[in-house]
Amino acid sequence: MRERTRSLARRLGVGHAEGVEPRTAAANFFHVSKSYDAGTYALQDVSLELARGEFVFLTGSSGAGKTTLLKLLFAAERPSEGQIVVLGRNIARLGDGAIPALRRRIGVVFQDFKLLPNRSVEHNVGMVLEVMGRPAKEVRARVFSILKQLGLQHRRHHHPLSLSGGEQQRVAIARALVNEPEILLADEPTGNLDPELTVDIMDLIASTASRGTAVVVATHELGIVSRYGKRTIRLEQGRIAEDVPAAGSAA
Amino acid sequence: MSVLPRASYFLRTALRGLRSNPVTTLVAMGTIAVSLLLFGSFALLLQNMQSLLDRLGDELYVTAFFEQGLPSAKQRELAVLAATVEGVEGVRIVSETEALERFRDGVGSGAALLEGLSENPLPASLEIALVPARRSAQGMAVVAESLNGLRGIEDLVSGEDWVEGYLRSVALVRGVCIGLGLILSIATMLIVANTIRLAIYARRDELEILSLVGASRSFMQTPFLLEGVLQGASGGVGALVLLFALFRLVLPEFEFGLEMLLGGIRLHFFGLGGMMGLVAGGGMLGLVGSVAALTGGWRP
Numbered sequence: 001m002r003e004r005t006r007s008l009a010r011r012l013g014v015g016h017a018e019g020v021e022p023r024t025a026a027a028n029f030f031h032v033s034k035s036y037d038a039g040t041y042a043l044q045d046v047s048l049e050l051a052r053g054e055f056v057f058l059t060g061s062s063g064a065g066k067t068t069l070l071k072l073l074f075a076a077e078r079p080s081e082g083q084i085v086v087l088g089r090n091i092a093r094l095g096d097g098a099i100p101a102l103r104r105r106i107g108v109v110f111q112d113f114k115l116l117p118n119r120s121v122e123h124n125v126g127m128v129l130e131v132m133g134r135p136a137k138e139v140r141a142r143v144f145s146i147l148k149q150l151g152l153q154h155r156r157h158h159h160p161l162s163l164s165g166g167e168q169q170r171v172a173i174a175r176a177l178v179n180e181p182e183i184l185l186a187d188e189p190t191g192n193l194d195p196e197l198t199v200d201i202m203d204l205i206a207s208t209a210s211r212g213t214a215v216v217v218a219t220h221e222l223g224i225v226s227r228y229g230k231r232t233i234r235l236e237q238g239r240i241a242e243d244v245p246a247a248g249s250a251a
Numbered sequence: 252m253s254v255l256p257r258a259s260y261f262l263r264t265a266l267r268g269l270r271s272n273p274v275t276t277l278v279a280m281g282t283i284a285v286s287l288l289l290f291g292s293f294a295l296l297l298q299n300m301q302s303l304l305d306r307l308g309d310e311l312y313v314t315a316f317f318e319q320g321l322p323s324a325k326q327r328e329l330a331v332l333a334a335t336v337e338g339v340e341g342v343r344i345v346s347e348t349e350a351l352e353r354f355r356d357g358v359g360s361g362a363a364l365l366e367g368l369s370e371n372p373l374p375a376s377l378e379i380a381l382v383p384a385r386r387s388a389q390g391m392a393v394v395a396e397s398l399n400g401l402r403g404i405e406d407l408v409s410g411e412d413w414v415e416g417y418l419r420s421v422a423l424v425r426g427v428c429i430g431l432g433l434i435l436s437i438a439t440m441l442i443v444a445n446t447i448r449l450a451i452y453a454r455r456d457e458l459e460i461l462s463l464v465g466a467s468r469s470f471m472q473t474p475f476l477l478e479g480v481l482q483g484a485s486g487g488v489g490a491l492v493l494l495f496a497l498f499r500l501v502l503p504e505f506e507f508g509l510e511m512l513l514g515g516i517r518l519h520f521f522g523l524g525g526m527m528g529l530v531a532g533g534g535m536l537g538l539v540g541s542v543a544a545l546t547g548g549w550r551p
């Protein structure tokens with residue numbers, strides 16, 4: 001359905017190949033609070049806008065609320081207060097039945113990877129496309145192509161546990177990117193990588209942003225943050241402590 | 252948009268699920284097969300008794316004997332009258348000569364007994380066939396009651412004792428079938444529900460990840476439903492194979508006893524419909540069992 005609207009928009013010369021609503025934000029938070037246990041807030045009064053194709057670092061010490069913010073973005077958690085609009089959907093009011101369709105438009109790299117240990121790399125990455133009902137041939141081709149981009153094509157028949165931590169990390173990234181999501185969320189994606197690989201992986205993630213995907217990378221490694229000079233939102237005890245725009249852009 | 256790839260994914264996932272726990276799967280299938288075998292044996296017995304009954308149905312007449320020497324015009328009048336009685340399907344006059352011929356055919360070589368007789372001792376009669384609903388001991392009694400008052404009829408003979416006994420044993424076997432079917436259905440559903448619950452538990456990590464990457468509820472549940480159906484249906488196939496083996500190899504050993512029970516007719520195995528019914532029944536029970544597991548034991 002969405003594909004159809006999109007191709008129609010393309011034929012009519014309106015919109016833009018990456019989405020139907022290029023000028024609307026990828027996500028908006030309006031005074032969002034999240035409380036897991038009554039009385040304490042993991043996030044408090046957070047308002048922000050994430051534009052399409054924008055790259056944002058989310059920083060802050062452990063427990064600041066980074067993971068919680070990402071979870072709210074792909075509806076793994078619901079806000080306790082405030083409104084969240086993601087890709088035109090109001091998360092607070094989204095029915096359970098509508099969540100899967102939203103999640104298929106968002107790629108997530110989990111901090112603990114969440115790979116199936118007893119399935120091949122190929123299966124782990126391909127399941128995202130299987131869920132969408134893509135034909136087996138297409139699944140194989142797209143999985144091969146993304147694994148190749150990440151230098152993992154020779155590992156596609158291996159099981160995750162026989163891979164190094166860095167390779168598992170890249171498998172998790174491949175799975176998040178294989179269906180060309182409109183938003184990419186990555187929770188500490190370089191935590192297990194050596195410095196050289198960190199640069200490669202971050203370059204890859206940054207390049208998806210330049211192709212129109214909004215990217216949020218949660219990290220506590222300030223070295224990476226300073227290297228890229230992107231917009232940086234720093235959380236402190238659940239609140240936005242500062243929101244520094246990308247270097248060279250007008251605030 | 253994508254029914255075919257999904258179907259193949261579901262089938263692959265369901266088969267992998269069955270294979271990933273071969274012992275549980277085989278025990279479940281075996282238990283289902285034995286349950287369905289037990290039920291199938293009684294169903295097969297019932298089917299054969301029933302088909303004997305259907306064949307007998309044509310012979311379940313009420314016979315009205317005419318008074319000796321009743322004119323044939325009067326016989327026809329009575330035939331028309333009897334045909335209008337409620338519960339009567341049709342009537343047929345059997346003349347004295349025909350009755351004698353039948354008797355000769357029936358006794359075979361004993362026909363010599365009749366050679367000495369100068370006169371035909373057998374009376375003409377009216378054979379009254381009943382509508383199917385009346386083909387029981389009580390039904391025949393009801394119809395016979397209505398015919399009783401007609402003038403010109405000497406005697407009414409309705410059914411025979413063994414028919415009543417036979418009908419009672421058919422009813423008994425049918426009762427056993429229903430009772431057994433009910434109990435074994437519940438057992439089968441519980442077996443499937445239990446193995447599916449275990450399968451869901453074993454795959455909870457995969458389900459969590461599927462849900463996180465945008466799998467719908469039905470996408471996650473369908474492989475389990477299919478697993479249940481496959482378990483039930485293969486139990487049904489197993490039951491059929493066992494039943495056929497018993498039918499072919501073991502039954503002939505008991506031929507004599509069965510002849511007493513079924514009156515010496517040839518036994519028939521299930522037709523295609525019956526066989527498919529048993530397999531489909533197993534599949535249905537498997538489906539219900541897995542639905543129970545999914546709705547009762549797991550909320551993603």
Ligand SMILES: Nc1ncnc2c1ncn2[C@@H]1O[C@H](COP(=O)(O)OP(=O)(O)O)[C@@H](O)[C@H]1O
Pocket residue numbers: 036037041042060061062063064065066067068069
């Ligand atoms: N599922 C949960 N239940 C209860 N408290 C939680 C849960 N997840 C996170 N928290 C709490 O919320 C706060 C923010 O956590 P989190 O978002 O994981 O921070 P970060 O990712 O920045 O380390 C922490 O105090 C944490 O203990």
Ligand SMILES: [Mg+2]
Pocket residue numbers: 066067068111187
């Ligand atoms: Mg975290």
